[in-house]
Amino acid sequence: MTTFLATIPSPDRGVWQLGPIPIRAYALCIIVGIIVAIWWGERRWVARGGAKGEVTDIAVFAVPFGxxxxxxxxxxxxxxxxxGEGKxxxxxxxxxxxxxxxxxxxALGAVGAWIACRRRGIPxxxxxxxxxxxxxxxQAIGRLGNYFNQELYGGPTTLPWGLEIYQRVNPVTGYQDELGGVALDHTPIMVVHPTFLYELLWNLGVALLVVWADRKFRLGHGRAFAVYVAGYTAGRFWIELMRTDAATEVFGLRINVITSAVVFIGAIAYFVLAAKKGDREVIERGETTDPDTGDATAADDDPTPAGATAADQRTKVPGTEPVDKPEQ
Structure with missing residues (x-):
């Protein structure tokens, strides 16, 4: 038997029973990821001059659609x-x-966000x-769910960070059950590339890239989002090529490889074209906070008239008159 200098053990299960209720690690990771995205998004939105709570309002539409x-x-x-047969x-x-x-x-989350933004007059x-x-x-947090589910991994490897894969079975029937079962024997049936971990780390790097680029170049008009999309798809392209799970293929390539390439090109094109729209939009409010530390900073006097609502005043490009977008 091959001896590995070091490997990453997989969890023995991805589901725990709380009485009759199954607690699924994958679902918990998705929920935690959504909470983190809303929390950080709120801080960054307020820092740009938006009203507190607006990101949560948008998420009410965007999350279910997504x-x-x-x-x-x-x-x-x-x-x-x-x-198909037997399915x-x-x-x-x-x-x-x-x-x-x-x-x-x-894609569909953006549709939900567009509907919510339009209702509130938010660009x-x-x-x-x-x-x-x-x-x-x-997305990085969500990849931890794949770790608990023992899925989305690559081919065999002898690298020190190889991931151990166990056979999971239903402890009552003894039949194989990869998602809901338990690993009774922790002898790995194979050691593979943890491609979910590669993507997790790549995504965290993309987040840092977006924050850095946004601060240095004051990106606006959707260009920070374009950096995220381009950065993510660049990583997904090569990581997808390493995966060994079954997938639909087009022209001999996994469909997500092709999708990554197409979306990457689209994101770069948008980033370049959106630069012609000028400086970053200014969403006028009163106090702002640093989007990453949360520290309050002084701001100009709030020009919003007393009693005005969040939708009464919106995007203003420096050097032009503010564009009022009443709530619809």
Whole structure:
């Protein structure tokens, strides 16, 4: 038997029973990621002059839309897991077992955010810039769910950080159950590349890149969000090539490899074109805070008239008159 100098052990299970209620690590990671994204997004939005609580209001629309979109993309691109002989189509609804496509989540989540922003008179590109680093950190946290589910890994490796994969079984029946089962024997059946961990670390690096670029160049008009998209897709491209799980292929390539390349090009094109819109939007409010430390800083006198609502005053580009966008 091959001896490995060091390896990363997998959890013995991804589901714990609290009486009749299953507590799923994957679902908990998704929830924690959403909370972190909203919390950090609120701080960054207020720092740009937005009203506190507006990110949460937008999330009420964006999160459900994003979850539905993510599941639809996953089912559409991995339809063979749910449809066909011997398959159970109802499993397509079992989101708690894992399976969310980030492309569908961002696309349909953006539709939900657009609806909410339009209702409140908030410029969507400015909101997207504020929440961008929080979203990619949420994706990193979500990858921990793949760790507990023992999924989305690469091929065999002898590298010191190889991931141990165990056989999980139903402790009552003894039948194999990769998602809901328990590893009774901690002898690894294989040691593989932890591609979920590669993506987790890459995503954290992208978050730092977005924060740095946003501070240095005062990105606006959705350009910080474009940096996030370009950075994420660049990493997803090479990480996807390492994965060995079954996936739909187009032209001999995994569909997510092609999607990453197309979306990367789109993000770069948007970043360049949006630069023509000028300086970053200014969302006028009173006090601001540092988006990363939360420390309050002095701000100009709030020009909003007493009693004005959040929707009464919105985006102003320096050197122009403020554009009022009444609530719709």
């Amino acid at each position: 979850l539905v979109g993510g599941r639809l993309y996953h089912v559409a691109t991995d339809w063979h897991k749910y449809f 159970n189509p109802w499993e397509a609804l079992a989101i708690w077992n894992g399976g969310l496509g980030i492309w569908g989540a961002i 969507l590109p400015a909101m997207a810039d504020a929440v961008a680093p929080g979203i990619v950190v949420a």
